[in-house]
Amino acid sequence: MLTVPIRQLGEPERAAVERILDADPYAGAQIAERVAAHGLNWWRSDGRIYGYEPRRQVESIIWSGAHLVPVGATPPATAAFADLLGAEPRICSSIIGRSEAVLDLWDRLGGNWGPARDVRPHQPLLVTDRDSAVRPDPAVRLVRASEVDQLFPAAVAMYTEEVGVSPMQDDGGRGYRRRIADLVKAKRAYARFDGDLVVFKAELAIVTRRTTQVQGVWVHPSYRGRGLATAAMAAVVADALRRVAPTVSLYVNDYNTAARHVYANCGFTSAGSFATVLF
Incomplete structure (x- = not known):
């Protein structure tokens, strides 16, 4: 029987969860978006939130679903989370979050869940709250619903290049295409086109009241090295700050x-380090 002070959290603990998420709005963005949309009732969401409360107050949380995401996790909390989660088969496809917590979790869970397909121990977490000094590319715009077919091959190429596996392999890409279409519908997908060809793309993969997290940044291989990405990212940042959230964040290998050079030129500054374990 577990003796560590951990339990699954629900709506009665929502204020405590939001307090922890607000204390680290960039590391907690993925969870904050889900809590805002679905609350803490696990049957309405696609994961569960566990809390660590050694003194009758929630001090750290972890999201357990398709991804495992610790927030505010101290070493005692990561040890307790690992005791809980390591007793069950792995359900997540990745562990993502602040480097210290993720790497500590992986040290403790690797014996039960390993091997990992890839471990990325240091991914700079970057944030900006102002427009870039670089002139935004006027050709970068929101993708229209009628352009999902053009965007989708670029999204697949980006995902395969970044993650190392194709999103087409499990269900022929149907789920991933729905995700891309949903981002387009929500006005969270940007691209620059050359005719029908997507030469730059990026998405606002996560949106909260505190930040929006950019993912899926990609330049077509034939267009790399031309300086296109900096002005394109400046356009994404300008629109996201004007229309979506007070800060723009991302993490990069x-x-x-x-x-990293592109993001520095666009005015992003360090907010710490992420780590990712991929299965």
Whole structure:
């Protein structure tokens, strides 16, 4: 029997969960979006939230679903979460969050859940709250519903390049295409077109009242090295700040020096480090 102070949280603990999410709005963005949409009733969502409360007050939380996401997790909390989760088969496809917590979790869970397909221990977390000094590319715009067919191959290429597996392999890409179509419908997908060809794309994958997180940034291989990405990202940032959220955030692989250079030129600054474990 578990003796650690952990339990699944529900609506009565919503204020405590939101307090922890507000304390780290960038690491907690993925959870905050789900809580805002579905609350803490697990049957309305696609995951569960567990809380660590050693002194009768929730101090740390973890989202357990398709992704495992710790927020505000101290070393005692990660040890307790690992005790709980390691007793069950793995259901998540990744562990994502602040580096210290993710790597500690993985050290504790790897013996039960391993091996991982990839571990990315240091991914700079970047944030901006102002327009870039770079002139935005006027050709970058929101993708229209009629353009999902043009956007989808670019999204598949980006996902395969970034994650290392194709989103087409499980269900022929139907679920991933629905996700892309939903982002387009919600006015969260941007692209620059050359005729019918997508040469740049990015999505606001997460939106909360505190931040919007950019993911899926991609430039067509034939257009790389032309300086296109900086002005394109400046356009995304300008629209997102004007229309969506007070800050724009993202995380990037530390070895992707070209992307890091683009984000620095667009005015992004450090907000810490993420880590990702991929299965």
